[in-house]
Amino acid sequence: MKSVVLVASSKDIAAKNMYSFIKKEFGEEFRVGSYEVLLRLVDKEVLYIKEPKDLGANKSDAIIVLSRHSGTPGGPIITTHVPGNFGPAAYGGEERKISIAMPLFMKNFLIKVRNKAEIIGYPIALEPTHHGPSLDAPISFVEVGSIEENWKDPKACKTVALSVIEALSEGQKQKFTPAIAIGGLHLNPKFTKIELNSNYAIGHFVRKLDTNYLDLEMLNKAVRRSTSMAQVAILDWKGIKGEKRKEITGLLTELGIKVIKTKDALRGEEVA
Known part of the structure; x- marks a missing residue:
């Protein structure tokens, strides 16, 4: 037990x-x-x-x-x-x-x-x-x-x-897709809605303020330092600066993590 x-x-x-x-x-x-x-x-x-x-x-x-x-x-x-x-x-x-x-x-x-x-x-x-x-x-x-x-x-x-x-x-009754979340303000209602209304279970959530610290090492930690390793990264697209967003998506691809926008997660899009 x-x-x-x-x-x-x-x-x-x-x-x-x-x-x-x-x-x-x-x-x-x-x-x-x-x-x-x-x-x-x-x-x-x-x-x-x-x-x-x-x-x-x-x-x-x-x-x-x-x-x-x-x-x-x-x-x-x-x-x-x-x-x-x-x-x-x-x-x-x-x-x-x-x-x-x-x-x-x-x-x-x-x-x-x-x-x-x-x-x-x-x-x-x-x-x-x-x-x-x-x-x-x-x-x-x-x-x-x-x-x-x-x-x-x-x-x-x-x-x-x-x-x-x-x-x-x-307990472990439900089967959810583990994810990380990136972007937006400290209190981002989009990610709360995803928790309540989608099949994604978010572990680490990186607010916009902290995205400047995201390199390959920290993204890898965000994905792996979880009781369920993240399979997908949900991005608040407009809640991340353009150049940094491009860098983050590239690093996530390098880690083999699928990137999905918040609007698509809320529509029910799943990991392929």
């Missing part, structure tokens, strides 16, 4: 709220589908840890971090993403090191949280790969944002916590 560690930082209001709900409803050790789940509260900022053992997860198969979300859009939102850095390590992690993505879990989480989030007035989004930690382990953040009012919102925190459990219960 695979093991998953759910981690919350005692320094994070939203994380503590999610932790408390899960502990009350399920305990600190329980089973969900084919997973043995361990719930852990740590007295440190998760962004800056160096090893899975720092989270009590040295023997686990995957890590899910319960977390607050700060910044854009400045109001209610629920997100998920992979941690790591394509460029400099401004907020934890290591320079040019991305963690191992969990594309199926993130897709299932967004699908499970969609309706519940709509009821309480929270948009949902797939975020790009950003901030620390940079781990050699499968890891995903699930977040409630963007301000203290949202972090303290019991309905939002319960919604995220419950959706994590529901996503884990899906």
